[in-house]
Structure formats: structure tokens, C-alpha cells
Amino acid sequence: MIEVKNLFKRFRQAKKSDPSRRRDAREGDGYFQAVRDVSFHCAPGEVLGLLGPNGAGKTTTLRLLATALKPDQGTAFVNGVDIVAEPMQARRQIGFLSGTTGLYGRLTGRENVEYFGRLHGMDEARLQRRCDELFEQLQLHDFAHKRTDEMSTGMKQKCSIARAVVHDPKVIILDEPTSGLDVMAAKVLLDFMADCKRRQIPLIFSTHHLHEVDKLCDRVCVINGGTTVFNDTTGAFRQRGGGDIFDAFIGVINERSAA
Incomplete structure (x- = not known):
């Protein structure tokens, strides 16, 4: 269950706005x-x-x-x-995919996902099972050993999804x-x-x-x-x-x- 209640967030502006500009x-x-x-x-x-x-x-x-x-x-x-x-x-x-989330370009798709699984403290056997499951579900097996800086936008996005949910979030x-x-x-x-x-x-x-x-x-x-x-x-x-x-x-x- 996710419940969001009256969120408020402001950011300090770096400089004064141009008085001639229409203000938000x-x-x-x-x-x-x-x-x-x-x-x-x-x-x-x-x-x-x-x-x-x-x-x-x-x-x-x-x-x-x-x-x-x-x-x-x-x-x-x-x-x-x-x-x-x-x-x-x-x-x-939480499994979170940001619009600005990147991948390590010199690592393969599988290496990227495994790396973040280890950061989440997953044991190796569970991590490998989870990677196999995600790469099958997201149709990534053919690209698992390709460097992500050589992948298409779609393949990169699918790798990013796998990386975001590798720890099986709630x-x-x-x-x-x-x-x-x-x-x-x-x-x-x-x-x-x-x-x-x-x-x-x-x-x-x-x-x-x-x-x-x-x-x-x-x-x-x-x-x-x-x-x-x-x-x-x-x-x-x-x-x-x-x-x-x-x-x-x-x-x-x-x-x-x-x-």
C-alpha cells in the first residue's frame, strides 16, 4: 500500500528572476x-x-x-x-526508475543488474535466479552480454527496469x-x-x-x-x-x- 499525504517541496532559486519575464x-x-x-x-x-x-x-x-x-x-x-x-x-x-536513471556504459546489461542486486545485499544464488527471470520476462537474454553503451534506447530502458526491480520490491x-x-x-x-x-x-x-x-x-x-x-x-x-x-x-x- 502506498499513501501520499500533503507533500510539499520547494527549491531555492539560484538567482533573482528577470522582472520582465512572466512569473510562475x-x-x-x-x-x-x-x-x-x-x-x-x-x-x-x-x-x-x-x-x-x-x-x-x-x-x-x-x-x-x-x-x-x-x-x-x-x-x-x-x-x-x-x-x-x-x-x-x-x-x-521500493523499486524506483527515474527518468534520468543511467547505466554504467562499460558494463554489460547483465553486469549492471547484478551489480545493483549486490548493492541490495542479495545472495548470489538468489541474484542469478532473479536475473534469469527478469531477462526472460523483459526479453533481454540476447543482449545480456552486450555493453549498455552499445544498446538501443529500448534495450537500455529495459535494463534500467530490471536494475530497478532486481531486489523484488514490494x-x-x-x-x-x-x-x-x-x-x-x-x-x-x-x-x-x-x-x-x-x-x-x-x-x-x-x-x-x-x-x-x-x-x-x-x-x-x-x-x-x-x-x-x-x-x-x-x-x-x-x-x-x-x-x-x-x-x-x-x-x-x-x-x-x-x-
């Missing part, structure tokens, strides 16, 4: 409020789609939830563990996992996410591809201007657009912008 409403007193008030939850077996326009605060929210950043206010619970009070314990239960958080992928590579990752759902693993992912939300998600959270503006089931989200998920998204964003 989240700027003030030398700070930028990237996340102002975000709340949602995701139960076992659910997939939650985190949506919003560019700059809405999605990536910052996911990095807060994954304990890569510490919130200024609010908190989140991962299977009952408070990410602020016990970040190391929470981190052990919850999974993915930041735009299919961005830049071709249809076949994207399908493999979507099938992987559907399998996590069948295994009752709560999964949160951000995306700009609404067809992925329509296909996979049980719940939707929309963030705009650093604030949750919609948090409900996918069915309720569709109803906001008269049954069309694209119209629902545009409607929710326009409502917030007009407020």
Missing part, C-alpha cells in the same frame, strides 16, 4: 514551490497513473516518494513505513518508463507492468501517453501547478470527459487553470 505562480521569496499539495493512494494490485502537463511536479513527487528527496512538509507511507521518519527502511521496499515507481520507446519495446514494458498488477504489487507511473492509462490504470492522479487536481478511479476520470480519457485530461487541466 509558484515562485516567490527566492523559492520555487515544485510540489505544493499532493495526495493520493495506491493499494496492492492497483496501478496508478500520475498525469499532468510538463512542469506540473510529477517527477519531483515521485522522487519524494522514492526518498531521493526529502519533503519540506507532508509525508508518504510505503506498506506502513513513513518515508520521512524511516527512509532507509522504506527504500528497501512497490514499484516508474517515471515515464515508455518515453522514447518504439511500439515493441513499449509493449514489453507494459506487459511487465500488467504482470506486477497480477502479482498484487502497487505500481505508480507517470506518463504523457493516455492510452497507457486507459489500458493499465485502476486509479488516476492529476497534478497541475504542484497540486493534486484529480484523484479517483480511472472510471471516474473517464466520466469527467464524457467517456473519453483525452477530453477528461484536458477538462481537468483547464478547470484548474481557470480557477
